[in-house]
Amino acid sequence: MDIYHIWCNLKDGVKDTDFCDRTAAYLGHLRDQDLIADFRITRRKLGLGPDHLPEFHIMIHVADLAQLDRAFNLVARRDGPVEGFHHCVNSLVKDIFFALYRDFPDPVRQRGSELF
Numbered sequence: 001m002d003i004y005h006i007w008c009n010l011k012d013g014v015k016d017t018d019f020c021d022r023t024a025a026y027l028g029h030l031r032d033q034d035l036i037a038d039f040r041i042t043r044r045k046l047g048l049g050p051d052h053l054p055e056f057h058i059m060i061h062v063a064d065l066a067q068l069d070r071a072f073n074l075v076a077r078r079d080g081p082v083e084g085f086h087h088c089v090n091s092l093v094k095d096i097f098f099a100l101y102r103d104f105p106d107p108v109r110q111r112g113s114e115l116f
Contacts, residue, residue, distance in 0.1 A: 001037070001103045004060040004068060007053055008093040016043070019092050023058060026085035035071035037061040054095045068100075 010019055020041055027039040038061045044053070062068040074082055105111070 001106075002062050002065060002068060003101045003103075004062065005099040005101060006058040006060070006096065007098075008056050008058075008096040009054040010056070011092055011094050014092045019056070019089070022085070022088045022092065026082075026089050027058075027060065029082060029085050030071055030074075033074075035067065035074060037063055037067070054097075056093075 010016065023041055024039075027036065030036045031038060040059045040061075042057045042059070044055045044057075060068075062071070075086055077083070
């Protein structure tokens with residue numbers, strides 16, 4: 001499983017529930033088309049966390065990079081229903097950055113060949 005992480009803050013005046021509703025609709029649309037496996041939307045609690053991390057954290061779970069690539073290819077077309085979903089989310093956020101992580105060790109990692 002690969003996990004695509006997104007951190008962001010909301011633009012001034014954006015309601016947190018609007019952002020969450022729109023993000024869930026967008027990512028739910030991708031999940032319904034089997035372009036992602038699942039997602040989570042989280043928010044910093046009690047102000048705990050380093051200053052450089054934005055308030056919202058979204059995790060998109062994909063089976064592999066091929067599935068993520070299919071999702072990116074659909075979104076990159078910038079047309080159809082997915083463009084409306086994508087724009088509705090992107091228009092609400094600022095201070096956005098991304099990372100890609102994987103479960104580890106994963107099935108690709110060979111064991112027994114490590115040097116200690």
